[in-house]
Each structure stands twice: as structure tokens, then as C-alpha cells.
Amino acid sequence: MPxxxxxxxNLSVSYLxxxxxxxxxxxxxxxxxxxxxxxxxxxxxxxxxxxxFAIAQLxxxxxxxxxxxxxxxxxxxxxxxxxxxxLVRWRDYSxxxxxxxxxLNPMKSIGAQFKDTMRAHERVSANAIRTRxxxxxxxxxxxxxxxxxxxxxxxxxxxxxxxIAMALLxxxxxxxxxxxTSALDVVAQRSLMTQIKELQQKLGFAVMFVTHDxxxxxxxxxxxxxMYAGQVAEIGATRSIFxxxxxxxxxxxxxxxxxxxxxxxxxxxxxxSPPDLGRPPTGCRFHxxxxxxxxxxxxxxxxxFSVEATEVRCLLYxxxxxxxxxx
Amino acid sequence: MIxxxxxxxDDNVLLRTTGLTRHFRLxxxxxxxxxxxxxxxxxxxxxxxxxxxxGESGSGKTTVAxxxxxxxxxxxxxILYRGRSVHKLHSRKDVLWYRxxxxxxxxxPYSAMNPVFRVAHGVMRNLKLHRRDLDGAQxxxxxxxxxxxxxxxxxxxxxxxxxxxxxxxxRQRVGFAxxxxxxxxxxxxDEPVSMLDVSIRAGILNMMARLRAEEETSILYITxxxxxxxxxxDRIIVMYAGHAVEQGPTEVVLSRPKHPYTRLLLSAVPDxxxxxxxxxxxxxxxxxxxxxxxxxxxxxxxxxxxxxxxxVTPLPRPMGPAHDAACHVAVPDVVDGxxxxxxxxxxxxxxxADQSLxx
Numbered sequence: 001m002p003x004x005x006x007x008x009x010n011l012s013v014s015y016l017x018x019x020x021x022x023x024x025x026x027x028x029x030x031x032x033x034x035x036x037x038x039x040x041x042x043x044x045x046x047x048x049x050x051x052x053f054a055i056a057q058l059x060x061x062x063x064x065x066x067x068x069x070x071x072x073x074x075x076x077x078x079x080x081x082x083x084x085x086x087l088v089r090w091r092d093y094s095x096x097x098x099x100x101x102x103x104l105n106p107m108k109s110i111g112a113q114f115k116d117t118m119r120a121h122e123r124v125s126a127n128a129i130r131t132r133x134x135x136x137x138x139x140x141x142x143x144x145x146x147x148x149x150x151x152x153x154x155x156x157x158x159x160x161x162x163x164i165a166m167a168l169l170x171x172x173x174x175x176x177x178x179x180x181t182s183a184l185d186v187v188a189q190r191s192l193m194t195q196i197k198e199l200q201q202k203l204g205f206a207v208m209f210v211t212h213d214x215x216x217x218x219x220x221x222x223x224x225x226x227m228y229a230g231q232v233a234e235i236g237a238t239r240s241i242f243x244x245x246x247x248x249x250x251x252x253x254x255x256x257x258x259x260x261x262x263x264x265x266x267x268x269x270x271x272x273s274p275p276d277l278g279r280p281p282t283g284c285r286f287h288x289x290x291x292x293x294x295x296x297x298x299x300x301x302x303x304x305f306s307v308e309a310t311e312v313r314c315l316l317y318x319x320x321x322x323x324x325x326x327x
Numbered sequence: 328m329i330x331x332x333x334x335x336x337d338d339n340v341l342l343r344t345t346g347l348t349r350h351f352r353l354x355x356x357x358x359x360x361x362x363x364x365x366x367x368x369x370x371x372x373x374x375x376x377x378x379x380x381x382g383e384s385g386s387g388k389t390t391v392a393x394x395x396x397x398x399x400x401x402x403x404x405x406i407l408y409r410g411r412s413v414h415k416l417h418s419r420k421d422v423l424w425y426r427x428x429x430x431x432x433x434x435x436p437y438s439a440m441n442p443v444f445r446v447a448h449g450v451m452r453n454l455k456l457h458r459r460d461l462d463g464a465q466x467x468x469x470x471x472x473x474x475x476x477x478x479x480x481x482x483x484x485x486x487x488x489x490x491x492x493x494x495x496x497x498r499q500r501v502g503f504a505x506x507x508x509x510x511x512x513x514x515x516x517d518e519p520v521s522m523l524d525v526s527i528r529a530g531i532l533n534m535m536a537r538l539r540a541e542e543e544t545s546i547l548y549i550t551x552x553x554x555x556x557x558x559x560x561d562r563i564i565v566m567y568a569g570h571a572v573e574q575g576p577t578e579v580v581l582s583r584p585k586h587p588y589t590r591l592l593l594s595a596v597p598d599x600x601x602x603x604x605x606x607x608x609x610x611x612x613x614x615x616x617x618x619x620x621x622x623x624x625x626x627x628x629x630x631x632x633x634x635x636x637x638x639v640t641p642l643p644r645p646m647g648p649a650h651d652a653a654c655h656v657a658v659p660d661v662v663d664g665x666x667x668x669x670x671x672x673x674x675x676x677x678x679x680a681d682q683s684l685x686x
Contacts, residue, residue: 043524185383185551190595213525215597258558269529273494
């Protein structure tokens with residue numbers, strides 16, 4: 001296997017407050033190959049956005065990386081200074097934020113914001129900026145005349161496309177996306193996902209895509225990581241997790257949304273809510289909500305076990321599998 | 328207390344709109360540009376019925392909810408609630424009566440509650456305003472009862488919480504409890520689950536089905552998620568650019584969609600159980616309906632558009648029993664013997680056979 005584009009080793013992030021140390025991300029290991037589409041799913045408060053921010057080095061106090069490394073193309077991003085980061089950020093990896101309405105400056109035209117972005121990371125001529133801006137807008141299917149437009153003049157779907165265009169101003173090898181489709185309607189969502197996938201295949205960048213709705217990425221991601229309470233609950237090939245989810249939490253997420261086809265089945269959702277990360281439950285963090293809870297789940301904290309090509313953090317698989325070797 | 332309606336409504340129709348229209352003026356004082364949010368909507372909600380109003384953002388579905396909630400008056404057309412015209416209610420007593428029977432639950436549970444009050448505040452206020460027959464202790468009991476119904480237990484503890492101490496799903500349950508406290512006949516639920524995590528949506532949807540079964544309320548469920556509409560609703564109304572383009576019994580509309588827009592919506596629903604990615608060239612841009620001329624508003628996106636679509640606005644036509652679509656191209660189901668229902672005259676849909684699902 002070739003050297004991965006991004007390798008996250010043992011990454012932990014805490015929110016340090018006066019009273020508690022909230023561990024939002026705990027000992028996460030993952031790797032992304034060049035050109036790969038990795039989906040990350042979990043409920044609000046599971047640490048998925050914190051993880052993305054930690055990888056992109058966008059955390060601000062009180063959040064802090066307490067341990068671990070983020071190796072991107074051989075460099076540990078955690079150790080880089082701001083000036084060194086500026087050379088890598090946006091040129092080699094870029095970020096698409098959740099709410100395009102809030103992420104775009106309402107006082108500036110799209111073109112002016114593109115210009116700011118390019119100027120911040122490279123010395124470029126006004127001409128080159130104009131050509132490149134028009135090019136990337138064209139890539140996402142927006143007419144170049146909209147460089148003059150202000151964010152409020154665009155629809156939700158177009159704003160989100162403009163954000164993606166901005167992420168592609170340089171030709172990054174990794175685009176990190178934090179729920180870019182969650183504010184969109186189904187039709188716009190489907191069309192945006194298809195477009196992201198097409199761009200990815202055409203330009204060859206890798207995508208890390210965070211969402212709380214598993215169904216959104218079902219047909220697009222290569223590998224899937226399910227996060228619960230700051231930890232990796234399950235990670236493996238998307239198809240195999242959809243066809244044979246191992247972790248009871250993954251099963252719960254898969255059974256949470258109704259279908260428009262097939263028989264109507266009662267939905268159970270997942271009872272309860274995600275734990276307070278300042279005081280996580282003992283043993284397996286999912287045990288208070290788990291439908292298959294066993295006595296040892298209350299006391300033993302499960303490690304990641306390998307079951308075929310999937311890794312799962314659940315004691316159900318303790319006997320049948322070897323613990324996954326920590327990379 | 329509540330006076331008996333002047334005219335008795337036919338069979339079990341609770342609410343009926345006829346030609347309901349709402350336009351908004353855009354721009355300055357002298358501007359003549361009109362945004363057509365809702366145009367000529369005819370719909371009916373029966374007792375103990377869950378009706379889903381489905382459409383994209385900008386389709387006018389929230390405007391319909393606000394018209395029904397008397398937040399603004401219609402430009403044209405009428406809303407008849409139990410036979411009484413809603414915008415002719417003027418006395419405080421009548422308005423209170425209507426607002427008590429038809430409360431609204433809002434989309435965003437994070438901003439719909441005052442953060443400085445305990446969650447009991449909203450419920451108790453509703454009880455004080457609408458249930459004056461109860462004394463203080465009875466109101467307290469009633470508040471606990473509605474909290475229990477929506478699954479917030481122990482109710483006594485939950486009532487003492489502040490909104491920030493609750494999760495999004497719990498807050499949305501408080502929203503429903505507030506509505507329930509006034510003994511509603513029809514709850515207007517405007518996207519009640521779209522701000523919530525997928526994992527807790529099912530709980531709210533199941534609760535809505537239970538409210539209908541146990542409290543005998545009707546619900547107008549407004550959503551852009553046609554899959555969740557299928558899960559709870561008896562009937563579906565699909566809106567596009569201010570027009571109701573298709574309506575009928577849920578399973579009929581979803582299994583035999585007639586309007587091309589309904590088909591597009593259905594094809595866009597992600598289905599992980601499906602392996603291939605359906606190709607859709609549609610950009611998913613809903614139109615802004617400013618001073619529209621004649622013609623079908625979906626024609627620019629429609630793969631089946633014919634010349635007539637640009638000149639004549641399609642009116643709802645019967646497609647099958649209690650099933651209408653506003654499309655020139657759609658082909659009705661062949662109904663033997665019985666002629667399909669006429670537009671606007673909705674027959675009561677038989678309750679879905681698998682209703683026991685929701686217990």
C-alpha cells in the first residue's frame with residue numbers, strides 16, 4: 001500500500017475548562033489515501049467536527065490537541081508554526097464549512113472573497129486571480145458572472161457550491177467537508193453530492209466528509225468511520241458497514257431513517273442521547289443506550305477489534321477477533 | 328367556554344382552504360413586484376388525520392402554516408375551520424378559541440424557547456390563557472400529563488429544567504407539549520425534525536403518530552423529507568413554487584407519482600439499500616416566483632414539458648381515487664366504474680393498515 005496522504009495517530013483533543021477537561025476526541029487513528037473518499041458519521045456532540053478542526057489545525061482555545069500526530073504528506077501539522085501552516089493550508093488541503101450562509105462574508109462579493117483567499121496564500125496577479133476564480137466557479141457549475149454577486153443573491157445550493165469552488169482555488173490534495181449538505185433540500189443535496197464525487201474523480205483530491213445522516217454518503221464514500229463519544233466505534237468499507245454493520249450503534253444509525261421504498265417498518269431510532277464527554281460512562285461508552293448490552297460492558301472498556309477488514313469497538317467481537325494492532 | 332360553530336362542518340372535515348393565496352410585495356414603497364408565495368391552494372384536513380405538506384425551501388409550505396396560524400391574512404381565498412371562516416374571527420374570545428384548537432410547533436427548538444425561563448413557563452402560560460377552567464393545582468397536573476405524553480419523564484423534574492439543560496430532541500418534545508396543553512384539534516408542525524439528528528428523528532415521528540392515536544389530534548406535518556412524510560402521514564400534498572402540484576393518499580402518491588416534480592423528489596431521496604447512484608442532471612434550484620405569468624412553474628426543470636405548459640397553468644386533475652395532480656402531461660390511473668374524485672373534494676383516506684406499528 002502506498003504511503004497514505006494523511007495519517008492521524010492517537011489524536012486526542014480536549015476542551016479545557018476551569019471545572020472539567022472535556023475529551024471531545026480520544027485516541028483516534030485513521031488514514032486517508034490519495035484520492036479516497038472517507039465518510040465520518042455520528043450524532044451531534046460525538047466529536048466529529050472537533051476531529052476535522054484538529055486535523056485542519058483550526059482549533060482555538062479552549063480546545064487543544066493533547067496528544068497525537070496529524071501527518072500530512074510527511075509533515076506533522078500539529079508541530080507546524082502559523083507561518084509554516086500558511087504554506088500548506090488551502091494550497092494542499094482546504095476546508096468546506098457547514099453553513100455557507102455564515103461562512104461567507106455577507107459584505108463582500110464572491111469574487112472579492114476568492115481574491116482574499118488567493119492573496120493570503122500566494123503572490124498572484126489580479127489577472128491570474130480573475131482567470132482562476134472564473135475557472136473554479138465554472139467547475140462547480142456556476143456562471144462566472146456570479147463573481148460579482150453577493151452571498152444573499154445566491155440560493156443555498158449555490159452558496160454551498162461557491163464554498164466548494166473556494167476550496168478548489170488551489171489544487172488541494174485533501175478537501176475536508178463539515179456537513180456541507182445539511183442545510184439543503186433533498187434534490188439540491190443529491191445534486192451537490194453527485195457534483196462533489198465528479199470533481200473528486202476528475203481532479204483526484206481526497207475527501208473527508210462529516211455528516212450525521214448516514215444515508216447521504218452511502219453511495220459516495222469508499223470508507224466509513226462511525227464515531228461515538230469521541231472515539232472510533234467502527235471503521236471499514238462503506239459497503240460492508242451498510243450491508244453488515246457490526247457495532248450496535250452503527251445498526252441504530254442505519255435503522256434511524258425511513259425509506260421511501262419497500263415496506264413501512266417501525267423505526268426505533270437510538271434511545272437516549274450522547275453522553276456528557278466531561279463524564280463519559282464507565283466501560284463501553286455506548287452501554288447506556290445499547291440494545292445488546294452485556295454485564296462486562298459496564299466495566300470493561302472495549303478496544304478496537306478487527307473483524308475481517310472492519311475494525312469495531314465492541315465487546316461482542318472480543319472472542320471472535322484479535323485486537324486491532326495500534327498503528 | 329367554546330361556542331358551537333355556527334355552521335356544522337360536513338362529515339369529519341376539520342379544516343378546508345379554498346383558493347388560498349398569499350403574495351408579498353418586494354422592494355420599496357412604489358414597487359409593484361409581487362412574490363407569489365402561495366397561489367390557489369385547495370386542501371382539506373380531516374379529524375385525526377396526519378397530512379404532510381412536502382416541498383423544497385421556497386415552495387411556500389411555511390407560508391401555508393403561517394396563514395393557518397393567523398400570523399398573516401391571506402391575499403385571497405378562505406380558510407374554513409369547522410365551517411367558520413378564520414379571517415372573519417375578530418373577537419378576542421374567538422381568536423383565542425382558534426389559536427387554542429390550532430397551535431403551531433416550530434422548526435428550530437433552539438430558538439423557539441426563551442432561555443431565561445424554565446420550560447414549564449411556556450406550558451403554564453398556555454394553560455393559564457386557554458384553560459381557565461382549571462385551578463392552579465390542576466394546571467400543574469395537566470402540565471405533567473402533557474409532558475408524560477410527549478415522553479419527557481419524570482415530568483415533574485423535566486418541567487423544572489431550563490432549555491439549555493435539554494437536548495434538541497427533548498426541546499422539540501417541549502414544543503409539542505406546549506401545543507398539547509391547549510387541547511388542540513390540529514397541530515401545525517413546521518419541519519419539526521429537520522434541525523434534529525437523524526438518530527432522534529424517529530422518536531419525534533413516532534410521538535406524532537401516538538398523539539394522533541391517543542389524543543385524537545390532526546397534524547399538518549410540513550417537511551422537505553418525503554421519506555419521513557411517508558412514515559407518518561395518511562395523505563401527502565406536494566408543493567412546488569406556491570402551487571399544490573399533487574395530492575393524494577401517501578402510498579398512492581409514492582407508489583404511483585403522477586407529477587414529474589414528485590418523481591424528481593422521490594428519485595433524490597438517498598437510499599443506502601440501493602447500490603447504483605441514480606443520475607440526476609437537475610441542479611435542484613427552486614424558482615423565485617416573482618410576478619409569474621401563465622404556465623406551469625415546473626416547466627423549466629421538467630423533462631416532459633410540452634408547448635401548452637408555457638401558456639396554460641395546469642389545474643389539479645383527478646388521477647385516481649382522492650388523488651390529484653396539476654400537470655398537462657400526467658396520465659390518470661384507469662378507475663373502473665367509480666369516477667375518480669373531483670379536485671378539491673377529498674375523501675377520507677382509509678387509515679393505513681399498518682397503523683398498529685406505532686402502538
